[in-house]
Amino acid sequence: xxxxxxxxxxxxxxxxxxxxxxxxxxxxxxxxxxxxxxxxxxxxxxxxxxxxxxxxxxxxxxxxxxxxxxxxxxxxxxxxxxxxxxxxxxxxxxxxxxxxxxxxxxxxxxxxxx
Amino acid sequence: xxxxxxxxxxxxxxxxxxxxxxxxxxxxxxxxxxxxxxxxxxxxxxxxxxxxxxxxxxxxxxxxxxxxxxxxxxxxxxxxxxxxxxxxxxxxxxxxxxxxxxxxxxxxxxxxx
Numbered sequence: 001x002x003x004x005x006x007x008x009x010x011x012x013x014x015x016x017x018x019x020x021x022x023x024x025x026x027x028x029x030x031x032x033x034x035x036x037x038x039x040x041x042x043x044x045x046x047x048x049x050x051x052x053x054x055x056x057x058x059x060x061x062x063x064x065x066x067x068x069x070x071x072x073x074x075x076x077x078x079x080x081x082x083x084x085x086x087x088x089x090x091x092x093x094x095x096x097x098x099x100x101x102x103x104x105x106x107x108x109x110x111x112x113x114x
Numbered sequence: 115x116x117x118x119x120x121x122x123x124x125x126x127x128x129x130x131x132x133x134x135x136x137x138x139x140x141x142x143x144x145x146x147x148x149x150x151x152x153x154x155x156x157x158x159x160x161x162x163x164x165x166x167x168x169x170x171x172x173x174x175x176x177x178x179x180x181x182x183x184x185x186x187x188x189x190x191x192x193x194x195x196x197x198x199x200x201x202x203x204x205x206x207x208x209x210x211x212x213x214x215x216x217x218x219x220x221x222x223x224x225x226x227x
Binding site for chain 2: 004031040044045050055056092101103105
């Protein structure tokens with residue numbers, strides 16, 4: 001009965017590799033997000049999708065490419081990984097209805113680039 | 115652009131102590147304001163929210179009041195418990211901004227017996 005799930009939970013890889021993180025929500029929400037949390041716990045939005053359409057695209061290197069095959073899934077693909085990409089990546093979802101809607105977060109994926 | 119500033123941590127309190135975590139925001143309009151909590155090893159959870167001036171959000175003994183005149187949304191709890199140990203994030207959502215949340219830097223709270 002997990003609401004927002006992410007895989008993998010931990011990901012250790014070397015610089016230059018390409019990796020993907022997957023996110024799925026079973027809440028029936030229309031909007032999904034990717035956030036990056038750095039080592040100091042600072043949390044910043046990267047992307048959001050509404051019904052498979054890109055809505056928010058913050059200043060993120062184009063090595064990061066989100067893909068939404070359907071409204072329940074939002075995957076994050078990262079090319080040519082760099083040391084600075086090491087962080088915890090959180091997926092979230094929310095219903096799309098007006099403002100001040102609650103966002104539901106997944107447990108996070110800790111990415112370590114060596 | 116919009117920004118949210120919250121007090122630096124870590125904050126260490128004894129059980130049953132009074133808690134205040136300060137949060138102020140800068141925005142072109144009047145955003146909706148939130149407090150999210152992150153327990154160790156977990157994702158964030160909504161704790162409470164307020165959408166307009168003088169609104170008070172409350173949940174699990176925590177409260178915060180949206181003060182337009184001071185652009186603040188301070189989090190308070192009268193008597194903290196060890197189980198409240200977590201990182202607390204203040205966040206703002208600008209109106210018409212596509213549900214985009216701007217987070218503060220987070221404040222780590224540790225409650226000891």
